[in-house]
Amino acid sequence: MDVLHRRKTMNHEERLRRLLHTVAEEKIPNVMNPWPQLRHRLVTPHRSLRNGRHSIRRTLLLSGSALVLCAALLLLAASVSPATARTLAAIEQAIVGTRSVPNNPVSFQPAPPFIVFQPAVLPQGFSRIGERYNPNGMSDSQIGTVIPADGARSALVRARSQTPHVVIGYESTNTTYVALFQRAVQPQEVLPSGEVRTVNNQPATLRHDGTTRTLTWMQDNTWLELETDLEERELLAFATQLTITQRPDTTTAVSDGPAIVSYDLPLVSVEDALRVLPAQVPQPTWLPADVIVQGARVDPPDWLNLVYTRAGTNKDGGMSFEISRGSRSATTSLNGAETEVVQVNGQTAVYQRTVSGSAQRLAWEVDGYSYELSESRLGLTRDELLRVAESIR
Amino acid sequence: VTDEELAITRLQRGDVDGLQFLVARYYLQALRAAYLVTHDRMAAEDVVQDAFIRVYERIHQFDTTRPFGPWFLRSVINAAVKVSMRADRDLSLDKPAPSTNASFYETLVDGQLSLDEQVIQAETTTAIWTALQQLRPAQRAVIVQRYYLGLSEAELAQVQHCPPGTIKSRLHAARIRLGELLNALRPNVIQTDD
Numbered sequence: 202m203d204v205l206h207r208r209k210t211m212n213h214e215e216r217l218r219r220l221l222h223t224v225a226e227e228k229i230p231n232v233m234n235p236w237p238q239l240r241h242r243l244v245t246p247h248r249s250l251r252n253g254r255h256s257i258r259r260t261l262l263l264s265g266s267a268l269v270l271c272a273a274l275l276l277l278a279a280s281v282s283p284a285t286a287r288t289l290a291a292i293e294q295a296i297v298g299t300r301s302v303p304n305n306p307v308s309f310q311p312a313p314p315f316i317v318f319q320p321a322v323l324p325q326g327f328s329r330i331g332e333r334y335n336p337n338g339m340s341d342s343q344i345g346t347v348i349p350a351d352g353a354r355s356a357l358v359r360a361r362s363q364t365p366h367v368v369i370g371y372e373s374t375n376t377t378y379v380a381l382f383q384r385a386v387q388p389q390e391v392l393p394s395g396e397v398r399t400v401n402n403q404p405a406t407l408r409h410d411g412t413t414r415t416l417t418w419m420q421d422n423t424w425l426e427l428e429t430d431l432e433e434r435e436l437l438a439f440a441t442q443l444t445i446t447q448r449p450d451t452t453t454a455v456s457d458g459p460a461i462v463s464y465d466l467p468l469v470s471v472e473d474a475l476r477v478l479p480a481q482v483p484q485p486t487w488l489p490a491d492v493i494v495q496g497a498r499v500d501p502p503d504w505l506n507l508v509y510t511r512a513g514t515n516k517d518g519g520m521s522f523e524i525s526r527g528s529r530s531a532t533t534s535l536n537g538a539e540t541e542v543v544q545v546n547g548q549t550a551v552y553q554r555t556v557s558g559s560a561q562r563l564a565w566e567v568d569g570y571s572y573e574l575s576e577s578r579l580g581l582t583r584d585e586l587l588r589v590a591e592s593i594r
Numbered sequence: 595v596t597d598e599e600l601a602i603t604r605l606q607r608g609d610v611d612g613l614q615f616l617v618a619r620y621y622l623q624a625l626r627a628a629y630l631v632t633h634d635r636m637a638a639e640d641v642v643q644d645a646f647i648r649v650y651e652r653i654h655q656f657d658t659t660r661p662f663g664p665w666f667l668r669s670v671i672n673a674a675v676k677v678s679m680r681a682d683r684d685l686s687l688d689k690p691a692p693s694t695n696a697s698f699y700e701t702l703v704d705g706q707l708s709l710d711e712q713v714i715q716a717e718t719t720t721a722i723w724t725a726l727q728q729l730r731p732a733q734r735a736v737i738v739q740r741y742y743l744g745l746s747e748a749e750l751a752q753v754q755h756c757p758p759g760t761i762k763s764r765l766h767a768a769r770i771r772l773g774e775l776l777n778a779l780r781p782n783v784i785q786t787d788d
Contacts, residue, residue, distance in 0.1 A: 214741070217769075221742040224719045224726075225626035229635075232625060236617050239643055243610050243650055393636070394643040408636055415636075540724075 241397050241404075306446040309334045313367055315385035315423045317447040320439060326373040333368045379439060382426040386419050393417055400440045407433065416440055468496035474505060485522060485574075487592035489585045492520060503570075511579055520576040522593075526569065545572075545590045554583065563590050598662055605653045613650055620663060621646075623743070624670045630738045631674035633727045641673045667743055668753040671735050678731035725775035733768035740765055 306319040307329070313336065323329070366384035395406030398416065405418035414436055416427045425443070429436050474497035475482060482505055491512045498506040503526035510519050541552045543563070550565030562575040563586055574590050581589075595603075597615055604612025621642060628638035649656075649666060656665060726734055739745045739753075747765065751758040
């Protein structure tokens with residue numbers, strides 16, 4: 202019996218061994234020779250603060266020139282003939298990669314403990330959709346606010362750093378996005394691995410994840426990361442024209458916790474949100490006790506987010522119901538959450554709950570629209586969340 | 595003198611190109627191991643590249659009487675565990691969902707395939723991947739070290755600086771949990787040794 206048990210165990214162990222090798226080889230069949238890139242990192246003197254102040258003057262000169270030139274072009278464009286305007290637009294396109302509009306930079310208070318960069322101009326069609334400032338470096342998950350998770354919006358809420366940082370999100374009308382993440386360079390910090398690039402004479406690395414590109418570099422002791430689904434050429438143009446917009450102010454006290462400084466999609470009443478949408482939008486008809494509607498965010502014509510909270514408490518928790526056109530449920534999830542397939546009014550849905558139980562999410566699709574019901578730190582049960590979902594009419 | 599010893603000697607003299615041989619020999623294995631622990635390709639690449647940079651910086655701490663591989667892979671796994679624990683603490687709303695899809699469940703309830711046929715199916719590796727992701731990082735690491743890197747329990751005890759009995763119980767607990775997760779995903783793909 203003991204022999205049989207041991208043999209069975211060995212079979213299982215051997216199978217596990219083979220499976221792990223198969224998984225590993227499937228996930229990473231092979232890699233390009235990493236040596237040139239690694240050697241570049243080892244021999245390039247970009248570590249720590251060694252490249253500190255040497256580029257400030259050059260950056261100021263270059264960015265100042267770009268600003269003056271862009272401003273001049275924009276002023277001229279208003280008073281010249283259409284042909285000249287087209288020529289100027291072409292020149293402008295050569296500078297920033299695409300036609301552009303001036304950007305109105307945001308000022309963070311209290312001033313972050315690092316130099317902040319923002320674009321002098323934005324590619325045409327882009328606008329700043331919001332920014333997050335986390336002065337104490339708490340994990341963004343501790344903020345607990347339920348915000349829609351797409352493009353730049355998701356970059357604003359994603360946990361990215363345990364140090365004070367800012368994230369600024371830009372989106373175009375065709376949902377292309379750019380998220381600009383910044384924090385202070387840490388001692389002995391090195392760039393992440395990736396393809397080697399140069400931004401403003403600083404070494405940079407470019408990484409790909411599907412259509413998402415992330416460009417990372419250090420400039421004037423600020424760690425910068427640009428995440429986008431723009432093409433590389435446009436991404437590099439965006440990175441190159443960033444200019445200093447704010448410097449550390451050592452006299453300003455640091456506030457007690459993280460804050461969303463602004464969010465360009467304002468929270469409005471549900472009635473106001475529904476009024477600007479072209480069609481009747483289903484929404485929950487049942488809510489757990491004490492859970493009330495806090496408001497709505499709307500991005501007509503096909504995106505609505507209803508935000509709920511617990512009445513009479515000041516806790517961070519909330520519930521969110523998001524409806525949007527197209528398939529999105531497969532692209533978002535709660536990291537590390539266990540997944541379960543459930544039914545919501547006859548539709549197959551994915552239910553996820555984090556191991557700690559602090560957040561749960563339910564996503565499904567109906568007639569070409571994605572529905573997502575999520576809850577964080579509100580203390581709802583799985584059944585309550587399902588009941589809310591099934592009450593959507 | 596082996597090529598590996600030669601490479602380490604060059605490194606200890608400050609010759610950065612001594613690392614090239616070690617990168618060629620260990621990079622892929624280390625990357626796969628780190629990926630099994632982190633489930634994040636970019637994080638795994640960072641972990642491995644940083645580990646090689648540490649090798650370059652701290653090669654003087656390396657005891658040349660010992661084999662390089664286990665020493666290096668231990669530092670990779672430890673770094674991967676740290677990254678995973680940090681990631682587990684953060685709540686991301688932007689990562690792809692674990693690949694538990696309808697076709698998997700259809701296969702599961704279908705039950706027409708023999709066990710061996712099921713094992714060789716792609717869904718099996720998906721199940722292993724999904725189940726691994728749901729283990730705690732430390733459990734993931736011990737599974738990867740034992741079954742992917744092929745360290746014996748004695749070697750594991752040595753690199754983890756703990757008694758063999760502790761490793762045995764950690765492995766047992768990790769296997770039990772992995773078995774539970776796999777059984778939940780698909781009965782009989784792999785069973786625990788109980």
